Amino acid sequence: MRRRLAVVFLVLLVLFLPPWWTLFASGTDWPLPVFLTGTALFAVWMVSFPFLMVAGHGPRHSDRAARIADTTLGMVWVLFTWSVLGGLVHLLLIGLGVGGSGRARAVAVAVAVVSAGLLAWGHYEAMRVPRVRRLDVRLPRLGGGLDGTRVVVLADTHYGPIDRARWSARVTEAVNALDADVVVHAGDIADGTPVQRRTQSAPLGAVRSRLAKVYVTGNHEYGSEAQGWLDRMAELGWEPLHNRHVAVERGGDTLVLAGVDDVTAESSGLAGHRADLVGALAGADPDHPVLLVAHQPKYVPKAAAAGIDLQISGHTHGGQIWPFHYLVRTDQPVVRxxxxxxxxxxxxxxxxxxxxxxxxxxxxxxxxxxxTLRSGEAPTTA
Structure with a gap:
């Protein structure tokens, strides 16, 4: 317990100390009331943060506490990043002899303004309906009858403490406007149980597709009733690919849609849950092309060894808050x-x-x- 507390305290110091130092104590020479107020606010912020995290994401699962804790985490990460960068700029200016006595204060103001601007823009980006990214993917084994098959991908919806039922409905509208043949949800549907997030997940029942709607579990489902989410998606009219596959046909040609549980499933202790590609492909014709849905990109070596044509994954969020993608890259082969x-x-x-x-x-x-899936041997570009 002492070691854990020491680690938590060290992490908090690493996150909170650079912003406090840059904004209030790096030679900024603010009036004493400003310095004391800023220091007190940072101290309260740092001390309260772990308690809010436990209240929000621990056994109590308080959505209100989770909202405050999660927002705090994002704010302090942005402040930490730009305070470190501001500190480096400050050292460079000192070396160049630029700025004089007001140098530290100018850097502090710049860090505060940039961080506030990025947080405001970043919140807008997180809460808006995503833009559509369009891409042709050429699969040499895909039959001509399936050329032009439209596959719409959702991933990491993370229905959670912030009620996004209206957002979910607008996402469904955007998906339906794309006239999909296949719709894929690549996991991490929610942070919370199916009962807790029932209203937010309900619009997924209105998603339309010509051939199939398929879903696999992500790592977050294994902290919030993974089997319940498989059942909930089936209730909403989706095909849960729980280490299984379905085959779709068009124009006389067949595409196998296979899915595996997340790689964390086996360690969850939930009976019958693990990433089982052999089981997912059992009974599938090996001459047919396979689209595999696996939540984490790092499953791709197994997919490649099995000769899968296309794996669809999520999990990374593209890093979500720069420069976190550098850390994601240490765990995953691809960020996006x-x-x-x-x-x-x-x-x-x-x-x-x-x-x-x-x-x-x-x-x-x-x-x-x-x-958009294309048949033939032409080169594929990202």
Missing amino acids: GLSRHGERTQLYTSGGTGFWGPPFRVFAPSEITLL
Whole structure:
């Protein structure tokens, strides 16, 4: 327990100390009341943060506490990032002999203004209906009858403490306007149980497609009743690909839509849940092209080894708040976009439709993706 508390305290100091130092204590020479007020606010903010996180995401699951804690996390991350950058600029100006006595105060004001602007813009980006990203993906094994198949991808909707039922309805409208043959939800549907997020998930029942609507679990489902979410999506008219596949046909040609549980499923202790590609493909004709839905991009080595034609994933959120994508890259092979893995397999990683936790997206826009599948051997471009 002492070690855990020490680690928590160290992390809090790392996050909160640079902003406090840059804004109030780096030679800014603010009047004493300003310095004391700023210091007191940062101290209260830092001390209250872990308690809010526990109240919001612990056993109590208080949505109100979660909203405050998540917003705090996003704010302090942006302030931390730009305070570090501001500190580097400050050192550079000192080395160049530029700025004089007002240098520290100018840097503090610049950091505050930039951070406030990015947070306001980032909140707008997180809360708006995502823009549609359109991309042609050429699959050499795809039959001519399926050429032009329109696959709409949703991922990481993360219905959560902020009620986004109206947002969910508008996302559904945007999806239906794309006239999809197949709609994919690549997991992390919500932070909360199906009962808690029933209103927010309800609009998914109105999503339309010609051939299929398929869904796989993400890692967040395994903290909030994964089996319940599989059942809820089935209730809403989706095909839960719980280590299974369905085949769709058009123009005499067949495409296999397969899905696996998230890679964290096995460690969840939930009986019958694990990422099982062999089980997902059992009974599928090996001559038919396969579109695999797997929540995390790092599943792609197994997909490539099995000769999957296209894997669709989410999970990364494109980093969500810059420069977090550098950390995501240490865990995942791709942060977003189309990539090739091995001779046959391509991977499309969605930047995510919603957001997790902090209601901000900074230099990492959300997306609804329209993939148009093309047959033949022409080169594929991202």
